[in-house]
Amino acid sequence: MFDTSPQLDCGGRVLRLDRPRVMGIVNVTPDSFSDGGAHDTVEAAVAHGLQLVADGADLLDIGGESTRPGSAPVPLEEELRRVVPVIEQLARQVTVPISIDTFKPEVMRAAVAAGAGMINDIHALRQDGAPAAAAELGVPVVLMHMQGEPGSMQDTPHYDDVVAEVHRFLADRIFSAEMAGIAKKNLVIDLGFGFGKTTDHNMILLARSERFLELGLPMLAGMSRKRSIGELTGRDVPRERVAGSVAAHLIAAQRGARILRVHDVAATVDALKVWAAVDAVPMPRVD
Numbered sequence: 001m002f003d004t005s006p007q008l009d010c011g012g013r014v015l016r017l018d019r020p021r022v023m024g025i026v027n028v029t030p031d032s033f034s035d036g037g038a039h040d041t042v043e044a045a046v047a048h049g050l051q052l053v054a055d056g057a058d059l060l061d062i063g064g065e066s067t068r069p070g071s072a073p074v075p076l077e078e079e080l081r082r083v084v085p086v087i088e089q090l091a092r093q094v095t096v097p098i099s100i101d102t103f104k105p106e107v108m109r110a111a112v113a114a115g116a117g118m119i120n121d122i123h124a125l126r127q128d129g130a131p132a133a134a135a136e137l138g139v140p141v142v143l144m145h146m147q148g149e150p151g152s153m154q155d156t157p158h159y160d161d162v163v164a165e166v167h168r169f170l171a172d173r174i175f176s177a178e179m180a181g182i183a184k185k186n187l188v189i190d191l192g193f194g195f196g197k198t199t200d201h202n203m204i205l206l207a208r209s210e211r212f213l214e215l216g217l218p219m220l221a222g223m224s225r226k227r228s229i230g231e232l233t234g235r236d237v238p239r240e241r242v243a244g245s246v247a248a249h250l251i252a253a254q255r256g257a258r259i260l261r262v263h264d265v266a267a268t269v270d271a272l273k274v275w276a277a278v279d280a281v282p283m284p285r286v287d
């Protein structure tokens, strides 16, 4: 069922998947929905990445383009200007793997050349040139489900069966990636919480996320501070959605997610320590 090779080789930096791992988010953007502008200089982004590693992050995800609902695309040169120096400096200062959150093949190439060891593609390699770039770079790739485009995806998301449709999409993207020459052991799936989905859709996917383990790949979950958490908790301010985010990611971990993409690393690491202690208790013998 679940891929038995419990690790990813991220450009020489190994990410073990024997237990849920925490991916710390470093958004080098002026407009990310929850922390836009907080780390949009190289110095601030590097300092934030170092802090997240100190807080216990097992890997970092560097993003130079906000994909929040209604966001506008960022030109290639601007995205490169934002992320490459941050990756270069962090790769020299931390030993954990670094992921690049992009769907542009040119950014993938520049980021890996700068020291990134994983590609996090919210478009699941659908951009022209992305499959070839990912195959040539040979680093793990996150394939995420999205319905529509960030600019309009939350207008009227609709599914006849959200689980079946997301499952079918991911199975198709896995096949397409393998046809492009990407080894299956280098693939990670992501249900894409909040990407063309209502809160009901997100909760159905979270509740049924074990269904996706049959695809035989590690699963990433990313609900951190998102609108659905705000709707469920009544917390309008994204930074105030920590407890709800931690709860959602614990549930995702219990249902098989092995990478949790979060803003609040310390709180998530603490919660996983409690979960691991309970998870370690042996099942009672059934004689």
Ligand SMILES: Nc1nc2ncc(COP(=O)(O)OP(=O)(O)O)nc2c(=O)[nH]1
Pocket (backbone or CB within 6 Å): 025, 027, 029, 031, 032, 033, 034, 063, 065, 066, 067, 068, 101, 120, 121, 122, 142, 144, 190, 192, 193, 220, 221, 222, 223, 261
């Ligand atoms: N694989 C994956 N990547 C993602 N990248 C960005 C966001 C959006 O969150 P954030 O980066 O905090 O906001 P913004 O896109 O506004 O920078 N969510 C995901 C996600 O759920 N999964």
